[in-house]
Amino acid sequence: MLGLIGRRLLVLLPLLMVISFLVFSLILLIPGDPAVALAGDQPDPKRIAEIREMLGLDQPFFQRYLDWLGAVLQGDLGRSLFTDVPVLESLATRLPVTLSLAALAVVFALLLGFAVGSLAALRPGGLLDRFATVAASAGIAVPYFWVGMALVSVFSLGLTWFPAVGYTALSQDPVGWLHHLAIPAIALGLAPAAAVARQARSAMGTVLRGDYIRTARAKGLGPFHVVVKHGMKNAAVPVVTVLGTEAARLIGGTVVMEQLFALPGIGQLAYQAVFNRDFPVVQGVVMAAAVGVLLINLIVDVSYGYFNPRIRQT
Amino acid sequence: MTETPLLEVSGLRVEFATASGMAAAVDDVSFSVAPGETVGLVGESGSGKTVTSLSIMGLLPREAGRLAGGSIVFDGTDLTRLSERRMRSLRGSAISMVFQEPMTSLNPAYTVGDQIAEAVRRHRGAGRRAAWEEAVRALDMVGIPGAARRARQYPHEFSGGMRQRVMLAIALVCKPRLLIADEPTTALDVTIQAQLLDLLAELRRELGMSMLFVTHDLGVVAEICDRVVVMYAGQVVEQAPARAVFHEPAHPYTAALLAAMPQAETEGEELAYIPGRPPALGAWPDGCRFADRCGHVAEVCASPVSLAETGEGRAARCARTSELVLGGAR
Amino acid sequence: MSATTATEGGPAAAVRPHGFWYRYRRNTPAVIAAVVLTLIVLASIFAPLIAPHSPTTTDVFNRLSAPTPSNLLGTDMLGRDVLSRLLYAGRVSLFAAVLAVGVAAVLGVPTGLVAGFVGGRVDWVLNRIADVLMTFPTLILAVAVIGVMGPGLTKAMVTLGVVYAPRLFRVVRGATLGVRAETYIEASISIGTRPFTVLRRRVLPNILPPLLVQLSLMLATALLAEAALSLLGLGAQPPTPSWGVELGGAFNQIRSAPDLVWAPGLAIALATLSFNLIGDGLRDSLGREIHRRSR
Numbered sequence: 001m002l003g004l005i006g007r008r009l010l011v012l013l014p015l016l017m018v019i020s021f022l023v024f025s026l027i028l029l030i031p032g033d034p035a036v037a038l039a040g041d042q043p044d045p046k047r048i049a050e051i052r053e054m055l056g057l058d059q060p061f062f063q064r065y066l067d068w069l070g071a072v073l074q075g076d077l078g079r080s081l082f083t084d085v086p087v088l089e090s091l092a093t094r095l096p097v098t099l100s101l102a103a104l105a106v107v108f109a110l111l112l113g114f115a116v117g118s119l120a121a122l123r124p125g126g127l128l129d130r131f132a133t134v135a136a137s138a139g140i141a142v143p144y145f146w147v148g149m150a151l152v153s154v155f156s157l158g159l160t161w162f163p164a165v166g167y168t169a170l171s172q173d174p175v176g177w178l179h180h181l182a183i184p185a186i187a188l189g190l191a192p193a194a195a196v197a198r199q200a201r202s203a204m205g206t207v208l209r210g211d212y213i214r215t216a217r218a219k220g221l222g223p224f225h226v227v228v229k230h231g232m233k234n235a236a237v238p239v240v241t242v243l244g245t246e247a248a249r250l251i252g253g254t255v256v257m258e259q260l261f262a263l264p265g266i267g268q269l270a271y272q273a274v275f276n277r278d279f280p281v282v283q284g285v286v287m288a289a290a291v292g293v294l295l296i297n298l299i300v301d302v303s304y305g306y307f308n309p310r311i312r313q314t
Numbered sequence: 315m316t317e318t319p320l321l322e323v324s325g326l327r328v329e330f331a332t333a334s335g336m337a338a339a340v341d342d343v344s345f346s347v348a349p350g351e352t353v354g355l356v357g358e359s360g361s362g363k364t365v366t367s368l369s370i371m372g373l374l375p376r377e378a379g380r381l382a383g384g385s386i387v388f389d390g391t392d393l394t395r396l397s398e399r400r401m402r403s404l405r406g407s408a409i410s411m412v413f414q415e416p417m418t419s420l421n422p423a424y425t426v427g428d429q430i431a432e433a434v435r436r437h438r439g440a441g442r443r444a445a446w447e448e449a450v451r452a453l454d455m456v457g458i459p460g461a462a463r464r465a466r467q468y469p470h471e472f473s474g475g476m477r478q479r480v481m482l483a484i485a486l487v488c489k490p491r492l493l494i495a496d497e498p499t500t501a502l503d504v505t506i507q508a509q510l511l512d513l514l515a516e517l518r519r520e521l522g523m524s525m526l527f528v529t530h531d532l533g534v535v536a537e538i539c540d541r542v543v544v545m546y547a548g549q550v551v552e553q554a555p556a557r558a559v560f561h562e563p564a565h566p567y568t569a570a571l572l573a574a575m576p577q578a579e580t581e582g583e584e585l586a587y588i589p590g591r592p593p594a595l596g597a598w599p600d601g602c603r604f605a606d607r608c609g610h611v612a613e614v615c616a617s618p619v620s621l622a623e624t625g626e627g628r629a630a631r632c633a634r635t636s637e638l639v640l641g642g643a644r
Numbered sequence: 645m646s647a648t649t650a651t652e653g654g655p656a657a658a659v660r661p662h663g664f665w666y667r668y669r670r671n672t673p674a675v676i677a678a679v680v681l682t683l684i685v686l687a688s689i690f691a692p693l694i695a696p697h698s699p700t701t702t703d704v705f706n707r708l709s710a711p712t713p714s715n716l717l718g719t720d721m722l723g724r725d726v727l728s729r730l731l732y733a734g735r736v737s738l739f740a741a742v743l744a745v746g747v748a749a750v751l752g753v754p755t756g757l758v759a760g761f762v763g764g765r766v767d768w769v770l771n772r773i774a775d776v777l778m779t780f781p782t783l784i785l786a787v788a789v790i791g792v793m794g795p796g797l798t799k800a801m802v803t804l805g806v807v808y809a810p811r812l813f814r815v816v817r818g819a820t821l822g823v824r825a826e827t828y829i830e831a832s833i834s835i836g837t838r839p840f841t842v843l844r845r846r847v848l849p850n851i852l853p854p855l856l857v858q859l860s861l862m863l864a865t866a867l868l869a870e871a872a873l874s875l876l877g878l879g880a881q882p883p884t885p886s887w888g889v890e891l892g893g894a895f896n897q898i899r900s901a902p903d904l905v906w907a908p909g910l911a912i913a914l915a916t917l918s919f920n921l922i923g924d925g926l927r928d929s930l931g932r933e934i935h936r937r938s939r
Contacts, residue, residue: 141913141917143868150905150909212420215484218406220407238826248781256783289781294779310468
């Protein structure tokens, strides 16, 4: 198992190199002199010189990249042009928020998607199956941010069951944490839930017809136990695969949701950085997002080994 | 048979949905299994033998099959009237079943030990550790060497014969009183088949249980069964002690099956086979269902026949059985 | 499946009794989606003719009004007619989606053809580039590019197009590989047909079905991305109406006028749902076409 993880990580290294190069190259997209462009609306020469110095703009591009890469490998992603806070530090303080939101959305997607998909698979062509098929099509298409707004409109402003904005740390107040994140997480998790439901429906349909399901029933196990224990683990591989793809998209969605719900996460950091043209922060966020996606893919890969023991040995 | 039977199936009728409405896949099937007895349920595929055994287990595929009549009395209780909940507590503890496909009947995602222990925990309420020990003991009982180590392995690490032993361990770990074995050896090599049959016979004796052995292979029946129930096109066509069936079958279908049995000694000789195919589900004639393929067919065969006693503990569903002299096993 | 012999693809399929249109018409959701989408597109194109008001005329005395006969969907925070703005917004949003998908097609289709057709080292390199591009969450990369270049709908959509391109690349490459294995391609080449002609006349008709499906699904994704970016103020810039801008504006007023978020959201949802259902419908009804033609 550890060998598997190690090998995957090794494969990721060259990919990370290329990604880092692309992220660094973003600066080439800045029209004109980057130092002038980044110095704000009324650039004063002193500030321009400062930025030039900070980004090392007087050196050749490749030299700058290598310097930057060396620093990144030592955990130095530079400092914000705006607040002078180290980028890594900003990322670290905001990571728990984004992670909370994303993790809750994924959990919601898995629970809802697997439940609906499995129930639909139990009676193919039944009322629930047909309803779930339509709901899944709609769920994938409906804009998550709009769902968030609609939920806020109804549950926060109308019924006042949930706070409309803000965040409480999990370590401070677990109930408040869930309370604040419930609506954005549900909104963000809806499309992945629909994708999971579709996949679970088809995977479960196959699995539940399997001979080992009959064996499980012949042991005297009840339907819940049969579906949850003997069905899910076998249907999990395609479901986790689709969840992996959705999770990458979900990371993008956190930017919008954090903005709408005033959650102080990485997405919000990105948003502010964009408006302040805070280049090092933008760079850091993109890098972090790419690494996040790679990590998700890694987790998905490794989970295959857990769900399917045959993969573990090869 | 003076004892009260452990299992008594009477007038069983199971209907399946076909393109042209409901059709009876199993029609008026009656037989019994005494305590400690091994009964062979014999027939070609589609004869209704698997449907019968699944009915006893209460595992008929819900969307396709329906129990339409008759009773299945097990140890004094009619299983057809039992709630699903009560039925579940019998399944895997009092009545167990082994299936035909050893390669696919085990869950690939869990260790075999876990899959055996699961039954113990379900029926005995045993704790994790106790159930695991029980599972290892069961693996040992079915003759898997190094049971403690093998219990931690996954199904794909076992050969077909070994997997069928694992299936047997699952079925027997709660010491059932009745084991239904549905073609348990069909998918296996001949040598493995023989080993498994020996094991089955031995375990049946050891545990003192009854067994319903479902097969299409009369040779296997000869080795292991006390009594035989022959099914054809959803009906019982003959019932008799195993020995009697082999020497003097009372139904032309049984005789044809015996003639079609491949035998080591007659190698090279052309194999007899039964010409034609059994009628399709839902297209069953009113008269004798075997008439189309029977070499002894006469006018009388066009009218319905019932299962009639032909001797001590014997019955056959053939209008001409008293006139015919049928050949036994060669 | 009809027994007619395979001919040069195209419109001939439509007249066959069991051709594409026959199968598509039997997919009710896909048909409804096509109708809805056509209505949305027509309404957007003819917005200047059917919009009851100018989308940019403000009326400070009539802000956030409820629906009235004059303002069927009410007015926004600046007193502009919501319905008129939605109609005009459709033009911007739909065009933005088409732009992003167009860029993706221009980049992804030719490269996919080349990779699938030429194979070897070229294929390997193009694939690795696709790998890398697919590692970036689309929206974050778009946000970053805007952060570097400054806000603007065109920039945002071109960026999205670049990030979407690998997906089309993969589809086209896969289909091309499949076609290339067919013997008639080799036959064409061996009788001296120019490679470009082979591509256009033999390969393109075969990769079109999966490509169309992907394009349709991608339009839905692009529409969502436009809305998300404009909503954040990174895409279309007010006062230009776009569905995302409308939704963002409405959300800012959600405490005083909670109902304003419904209409623009519904417009986006209907359009994306239509694109998705059409894509599903295409997949189901074009699927067998591929088999028949490549026989």
